[in-house]
Amino acid sequence: MDSSKLKNLLFKELINKEPFKLAQKLSFEHLDEAFKRRVFPSDVAIENLAHFDEDLAEAPASSLDILQQLHQYGSPATLPLVAGRYFGFVNGSYLPAAMAAKTMASFWDQNTALHVISPICSKLEEVVEKWLKDLFKLPEQTAAGFVSGSSVAIYCALAAGRMHLYEKLGWDVNADGLYDAPKIRIIAGKQIHATVKKAIALLGLGLNHIEWVATDPQGRIIVDEIPQLDDHCILCLQAGDVGSGAFDDFVSACKLAKEAGAWVHIDGAFGLWARCCDHLSHLCDGMELADSWSVDGHKTLNTPYDSGIVLCKHKDALVKALQASGSYIVYGAHRDGMLYTPEMSRRSRVVELWAALKSLGKDGLDRLILDLHERTKQFEKQINKEAFDIINEVHFNQLMIACKTDAMTEKVLQLVQKKGVCWAGPSKWNGRKVIRISVCAWTTTTEDIDLSVASFNSCFEELYGNQVEQ
Numbered sequence: 001m002d003s004s005k006l007k008n009l010l011f012k013e014l015i016n017k018e019p020f021k022l023a024q025k026l027s028f029e030h031l032d033e034a035f036k037r038r039v040f041p042s043d044v045a046i047e048n049l050a051h052f053d054e055d056l057a058e059a060p061a062s063s064l065d066i067l068q069q070l071h072q073y074g075s076p077a078t079l080p081l082v083a084g085r086y087f088g089f090v091n092g093s094y095l096p097a098a099m100a101a102k103t104m105a106s107f108w109d110q111n112t113a114l115h116v117i118s119p120i121c122s123k124l125e126e127v128v129e130k131w132l133k134d135l136f137k138l139p140e141q142t143a144a145g146f147v148s149g150s151s152v153a154i155y156c157a158l159a160a161g162r163m164h165l166y167e168k169l170g171w172d173v174n175a176d177g178l179y180d181a182p183k184i185r186i187i188a189g190k191q192i193h194a195t196v197k198k199a200i201a202l203l204g205l206g207l208n209h210i211e212w213v214a215t216d217p218q219g220r221i222i223v224d225e226i227p228q229l230d231d232h233c234i235l236c237l238q239a240g241d242v243g244s245g246a247f248d249d250f251v252s253a254c255k256l257a258k259e260a261g262a263w264v265h266i267d268g269a270f271g272l273w274a275r276c277c278d279h280l281s282h283l284c285d286g287m288e289l290a291d292s293w294s295v296d297g298h299k300t301l302n303t304p305y306d307s308g309i310v311l312c313k314h315k316d317a318l319v320k321a322l323q324a325s326g327s328y329i330v331y332g333a334h335r336d337g338m339l340y341t342p343e344m345s346r347r348s349r350v351v352e353l354w355a356a357l358k359s360l361g362k363d364g365l366d367r368l369i370l371d372l373h374e375r376t377k378q379f380e381k382q383i384n385k386e387a388f389d390i391i392n393e394v395h396f397n398q399l400m401i402a403c404k405t406d407a408m409t410e411k412v413l414q415l416v417q418k419k420g421v422c423w424a425g426p427s428k429w430n431g432r433k434v435i436r437i438s439v440c441a442w443t444t445t446t447e448d449i450d451l452s453v454a455s456f457n458s459c460f461e462e463l464y465g466n467q468v469e470q
């Protein structure tokens with residue numbers, strides 16, 4: 001096909017909108033199915049992914065055929081995270097307004113790097129930054145960057161911390177790097193998330209140099225065991241352990257850090273939202289004393305993927321750590337999003353964040369968060385205690401359970417996953433194999449918990465029924 005013929009064809013598709021109409025129809029079918037189907041794709045659906053193993057053809061393919069292929073073989077191999085019985089990792093559902101706004105913003109196809117490229121996204125970033133400061137009760141000077149998730153948010157926050165400490169020590173880390181630089185000390189609880197470790201490694205701060213602090217049985221940093229801090233230190237705390245959901249004692253830990261001139265980062269990927277719920281906000285007491293925070297929209301808030309936020313009290317340090325310059329990059333009087341993120345070009349993820357917050361309002365947000373907590377408590381209450389030990393206190397929306405032996409835990413979990421009523425993942429806690437149940441979807445109903453608990457209980461019964469009475 002010659003290039004003008006191809007161009008005409010593509011223009012025709014833009015004008016008649018057939019691919020978009022078909023995409024909408026198939027997306028709605030997928031959404032309807034999501035609430036009816038098994039939670040993990042069937043073996044057949046996984047085998048059918050082989051249909052994508054093809055060489056790239058010389059000839060263009062029709063957009064409609066492309067979408068049909070995606071729907072026929074791709075849709076069945078997705079996980080219905082939108083529905084209420086997926087408890088793996090920390091994966092939320094999506095709020096209707098947020099997904100609808102994201103879809104609309106996909107058509108806008110904005111680049112949020114600079115105000116001159118997208119005035120609307122610059123405005124929404126400004127508005128959402130203000131809302132988040134208000135919701136999390138953070139200092140007025142706090143700046144927000146809208147990134148893909150907590151992994152990147154943590155990286156940005158620690159980069160800002162590194163910049164801030166080095167500036168005070170008279171070292172230009174952007175210019176001179178880490179060669180012969182004074183040593184930055186990283187202090188972290190043994191339970192910090194894998195992505196905090198990744199950020200430390202990426203920033204050249206060295207995993208072998210982390211000064212580890214012991215944690216209590218719930219995974220909280222033991223404040224009395226924090227080593228003597230100084231103005232070379234970054235202290236990493238967490239709001240919501242990925243296993244137990246426990247929160248560090250921010251008041252005591254931040255006090256130590258502030259007295260010493262250390263930087264404090266709080267990884268609150270899902271847990272920071274507890275601050276916006278009256279019943280749970282005490283878990284975040286003292287968080288405003290930290291210097292930076294990372295949190296996701298795509299977890300507790302239930303925005304679609306991907307949506308993470310870095311919040312930093314020291315705007316200058318964040319901007320200096322992330323800023324790019326070039327003769328054609330013109331910063332203006334309005335908010336230029338790329339100042340606060342590692343990327344230059346970025347999609348307009350703030351749109352769905354704005355829509356999610358607006359569609360809930362403060363009351364709706366409070367209730368959504370409380371509901372996740374209550375559904376987790378319901379799971380804890382209903383699970384058969386003769387078959388399963390409860391491993392953690394339900395602080396927020398995470399529950400860990402285990403059978404009497406690791407082998408039993410593993411087998412029961414495998415059977416639960418195979419049945420497909422719900423899905424939870426494995427983990428380890430204090431050396432013991434456990435099952436993690438993470439309730440993050442606003443769509444999870446009391447009936448979803450009933451069905452899921454029944455599946456766990458009956459899987460145990462099927463495998464070890466006669467052992468319960470022993």
Ligand SMILES: Cc1ncc(COP(=O)(O)O)c(C=O)c1O
Nearest residue numbers: 090149150151193195242269296
């Ligand atoms: C406590 C914590 N921190 C960081 C992350 C990483 O978040 P993301 O997957 O958005 O990068 C997670 C993910 O579950 C988490 O639970």
